[in-house]
Amino acid sequence: MNAPAIASSRPGTTAAREKFAHLLRAEWTKFRSVRGWVITIVIATLLTILLGVWTGANSQEGCPGGPCHYVIPTGPGGEAVTDTYYFVNRPLAEHGSITVRVTSLTGVIETGMTPEGPARTEAAVVPWSKAGLILTAGPSQGSTYAAVMVTGGHGARMQWNYTGDTAGLPGRVSAASPRWLRLSRASDVITGYDSADGTRWTKIGTVSLPKLAPTVQAGLFVTSPSYSATTSSGITGGSGGGAPTHATAAFDRVRLRGGWLGDAWTGTAVSGGSNSPYAVGSGSGYHQANGTFVVTGTGDIAPDVTDGTPVDGPLAGLFIGLIAVVVIGALFTTAEYRRGLIRVTLAASPRRGRVLAAKATVLGAITFVAGLAGAAGAILIGTPLLRANGNPIDPVTALTEVRVIAGTAALVAMAAVFALSVGVILRHGAAAVTIVLTAIILPYLLTAAFPVLPASAADWLLRVTPAAGFAIKQVIPQYQQVAGNYAPSAGYFPLAPWAGFAVLCAYAAVALALASFLLRRRDA
Amino acid sequence: MSDAAIEVAGLRKRFGPTLALDGMTFTVSPGEITGFIGPNGAGKSTTMRVILGLDAPDAGHALISGRSYRSLRRPLTQAGALLDAAALQPSRSGRNHLLWLAHSQGVGTRRVDEVIGQSGLGKAARRKAGGYSLGMRQRLGIAAALLGDPPVLMLDEPFNGMDPEGIVWMRGFLTALAAEGRAVLVSSHLMSELQETAGHLVIVGRGKVIADTSVANLLAAASGERVTLCTAAPAGAAAVLERSGAVVADAGGGNLTVSGLAAERIVALLTDCKVPFSEVTPHRATLEEAYMELTKDAVEYRAVPARGPAR
Numbered sequence: 001m002n003a004p005a006i007a008s009s010r011p012g013t014t015a016a017r018e019k020f021a022h023l024l025r026a027e028w029t030k031f032r033s034v035r036g037w038v039i040t041i042v043i044a045t046l047l048t049i050l051l052g053v054w055t056g057a058n059s060q061e062g063c064p065g066g067p068c069h070y071v072i073p074t075g076p077g078g079e080a081v082t083d084t085y086y087f088v089n090r091p092l093a094e095h096g097s098i099t100v101r102v103t104s105l106t107g108v109i110e111t112g113m114t115p116e117g118p119a120r121t122e123a124a125v126v127p128w129s130k131a132g133l134i135l136t137a138g139p140s141q142g143s144t145y146a147a148v149m150v151t152g153g154h155g156a157r158m159q160w161n162y163t164g165d166t167a168g169l170p171g172r173v174s175a176a177s178p179r180w181l182r183l184s185r186a187s188d189v190i191t192g193y194d195s196a197d198g199t200r201w202t203k204i205g206t207v208s209l210p211k212l213a214p215t216v217q218a219g220l221f222v223t224s225p226s227y228s229a230t231t232s233s234g235i236t237g238g239s240g241g242g243a244p245t246h247a248t249a250a251f252d253r254v255r256l257r258g259g260w261l262g263d264a265w266t267g268t269a270v271s272g273g274s275n276s277p278y279a280v281g282s283g284s285g286y287h288q289a290n291g292t293f294v295v296t297g298t299g300d301i302a303p304d305v306t307d308g309t310p311v312d313g314p315l316a317g318l319f320i321g322l323i324a325v326v327v328i329g330a331l332f333t334t335a336e337y338r339r340g341l342i343r344v345t346l347a348a349s350p351r352r353g354r355v356l357a358a359k360a361t362v363l364g365a366i367t368f369v370a371g372l373a374g375a376a377g378a379i380l381i382g383t384p385l386l387r388a389n390g391n392p393i394d395p396v397t398a399l400t401e402v403r404v405i406a407g408t409a410a411l412v413a414m415a416a417v418f419a420l421s422v423g424v425i426l427r428h429g430a431a432a433v434t435i436v437l438t439a440i441i442l443p444y445l446l447t448a449a450f451p452v453l454p455a456s457a458a459d460w461l462l463r464v465t466p467a468a469g470f471a472i473k474q475v476i477p478q479y480q481q482v483a484g485n486y487a488p489s490a491g492y493f494p495l496a497p498w499a500g501f502a503v504l505c506a507y508a509a510v511a512l513a514l515a516s517f518l519l520r521r522r523d524a
Numbered sequence: 525m526s527d528a529a530i531e532v533a534g535l536r537k538r539f540g541p542t543l544a545l546d547g548m549t550f551t552v553s554p555g556e557i558t559g560f561i562g563p564n565g566a567g568k569s570t571t572m573r574v575i576l577g578l579d580a581p582d583a584g585h586a587l588i589s590g591r592s593y594r595s596l597r598r599p600l601t602q603a604g605a606l607l608d609a610a611a612l613q614p615s616r617s618g619r620n621h622l623l624w625l626a627h628s629q630g631v632g633t634r635r636v637d638e639v640i641g642q643s644g645l646g647k648a649a650r651r652k653a654g655g656y657s658l659g660m661r662q663r664l665g666i667a668a669a670l671l672g673d674p675p676v677l678m679l680d681e682p683f684n685g686m687d688p689e690g691i692v693w694m695r696g697f698l699t700a701l702a703a704e705g706r707a708v709l710v711s712s713h714l715m716s717e718l719q720e721t722a723g724h725l726v727i728v729g730r731g732k733v734i735a736d737t738s739v740a741n742l743l744a745a746a747s748g749e750r751v752t753l754c755t756a757a758p759a760g761a762a763a764v765l766e767r768s769g770a771v772v773a774d775a776g777g778g779n780l781t782v783s784g785l786a787a788e789r790i791v792a793l794l795t796d797c798k799v800p801f802s803e804v805t806p807h808r809a810t811l812e813e814a815y816m817e818l819t820k821d822a823v824e825y826r827a828v829p830a831r832g833p834a835r
Contacts, residue, residue, distance in 0.1 A: 019597070019630070026628035033620035034613055340611035344668070347576045347605055348628045350594040523579040 052378025314382025471500025614654025
């Protein structure tokens with residue numbers, strides 16, 4: 001049976017907590033008893049999931065002869081990687097070193113392509129063209145490695161396992177200004193050095209590659225990523241330009257120490273196969289004469305930031321959900337103001353700050369659960385469908401996937417609480433909805449969905465407006481050692497995921513505090 | 525602290541240029557219905573909002589059983605109010621409206637069904653409140669006010685929109701609630717709605733109390749000593765009576781209205797002076813007339829600025 005109509009009051013905090021539970025229950029009853037609100041939330045959630053399923057079922061990555069079914073390789077850290085280069089290699093046992101002099105690094109950008117091959121080329125080396133020494137567990141995609149190299153525009157570097165990157169000597173390599181590089185192995189520990197003259201050496205870095213096989217492949221490598229540039233950006237939208245490139249480097253004074261096995265060099269085009277983004281370039285290969293090696297390669301050894309579909313691909317329905325929760329969040333308070341019901345509410349619960357807290361808690365919880373269902377449904381159903389249709393999906397860790405799904409739900413809930421607070425401040429539903437949608441969604445539309453703003457304005461908008469919160473669903477990290485189109489339209493946000501979300505939270509918190517202040521101060 | 529169920533002392537409240545409350549002071553006792561009467565704009569609703577802690581007064585205070593409303597832990601168990609019957613979410617059923625209110629006080633579902641029965645909402649409680657007639661909304665508002673079984677009830681214009689049957693029901697219902705020992709404050713701008721139910725009257729105009737009295741006292745005071753005299757010689761009668769200090773007005777059709785003299789004295793004077801007359805009727809004022817008399821200076825038309833000729 002039911003509890004007695006009037007429960008005995010308990011002293012102190014227990015009573016206060018009990019009271020807040022009463023308020024939560026009252027606000028939940030208010031919400032669930034307006035059928036239109038419940039139906040709107042349910043439909044928005046279902047539409048979000050359905051749009052995810054539709055996206056998954058209808059997107060097909062085109063490769064010659066059907067779907068690609070290209071699996072993006074992952075590095076030792078689980079991230080997506082590009083692992084394509086030309087390798088002049090020999091086996092190396094547990095201890096040894098290789099020293100070399102690089103006397104030139106030149107490149108070619110294939111600016112126009114025809115079915116027969118590059119129609120027009122331009123001699124230029126891209127900044128992240130790489131030539132140097134590499135030691136790798138093997139030629140299979142995503143293998144553990146460490147390398148020292150000269151680059152087209154970023155000086156000498158030591159890089160390892162795709163994401164590791166340390167700078168060495170600056171400057172470009174040329175016949176007049178050559179670079180000496182050395183890579184040495186002591187069991188699992190690899191050390192890279194560089195030198196401008198072959199006598200004074202500087203250690204760039206030491207890395208440990210755990211569980212490195214006793215015998216590895218080591219030698220010279222050259223690779224060169226696609227040229228990419230944002231050629232225009234403005235009212236008409238940004239357009240990116242890109243073209244394959246290849247680089248050629250000249251090495252001499254190769255000196256081997258320690259446990260090198262075999263007595264001949266092998267040329268290997270390391271690549272992910274014909275469906276990989278980097279086909280083996282026509283000019284790839286090497287030529288050895290009089291102790292000088294001329295090696296040409298194309299590709300990159302780096303994290304992959306451009307090729308896959310991010311796991312939030314099927315999440316386009318997020319906007320339906322956002323609009324729905326913003327409208328309902330605002331109405332949850334403004335409907336009471338419109339009809340004078342707020343007086344009934346505040347007469348029943350004179351401690352107004354607690355009423356607002358209860359409203360925000362109930363609305364936040366409902367919209368979080370709805371957002372969770374929508375995001376989880378869209379991603380967990382849509383992504384496997386995308387994969388089944390041959391779309392390469394950016395590999396992400398389970399933790400990242402949880403962050404995207406739970407973060408999207410939190411984004412939705414925070415937008416609802418923001419709308420609720422603005423509703424209390426303005427006491428007018430249409431005005432509150434307009435302002436909140438403008439603040440959250442408009443910047444995103446202008447920068448990411450339909451990028452009409454210049455990059456600097458887009459960057460600024462996504463830092464200072466509540467739309468910064470969309471960063472919570474960014475899947476791929478940005479790497480400074482990879483030239484990419486790090487634009488909002490490509491899924492990149494200027495702020496880190498939680499930092500961006502914190503901006504939205506700050507807006508919601510300030511609005512909630514102002515709403516609480518005004519609610520307590522104003523006559524009802 | 526006083527024993528008053530509601531104590532209102534020196535309330536002042538200004539809305540922009542309008543002085544809504546100008547020293548409103550009165551008390552409401554348990555066990556009877558107190559009529560809170562005044563023309564529109566007299567400050568009745570504002571006073572009620574201040575009592576409920578909804579509006580903050582510029583000066584003065586209002587207490588429920590000696591405590592300020594906003595300090596009450598479960599206020600609906602101390603005071604129930606019906607301010608505006610239209611304050612509903614139209615798409616929410618009446619029962620769900622009562623349900624959330626009950627939850628906010630920690631009151632059980634059983635009590636919700638009890639007040640639905642008491643207020644005569646019946647099966648309509650499960651329909652959307654947006655479809656209710658004003659009378660049904662008043663009943664729902666009464667049900668909401670009763671949810672916490674409070675010793676104090678405050679109802680703002682509860683007769684509005686009720687059919688005659690509903691008005692009769694409401695009167696009986698309020699009388700019964702007062703008979704249970706509750707303090708019941710009922711506002712109205714029409715005296716006729718309350719003259720048979722209210723035991724005590726607080727008559728207000730322009731934000732302050734004009735009269736704070738029992739119904740019997742008000743009637744006695746307002747009736748005064750006016751007498752209607754029917755005579756074939758109005759001029760002679762007027763001359764005689766005015767000589768004795770009466771104020772005489774011609775009411776037309778051979779009738780005079782005489783004030784300042786008791787009926788017995790008028791009969792004696794006219795008989796002595798041999799002025800013919802056919803009828804002498806002492807005037808009994810209705811509560812309505814007493815009220816009109818009291819508030820004729822206090823009627824505030826919305827179009828007229830608050831600055832009256834008195835200032």
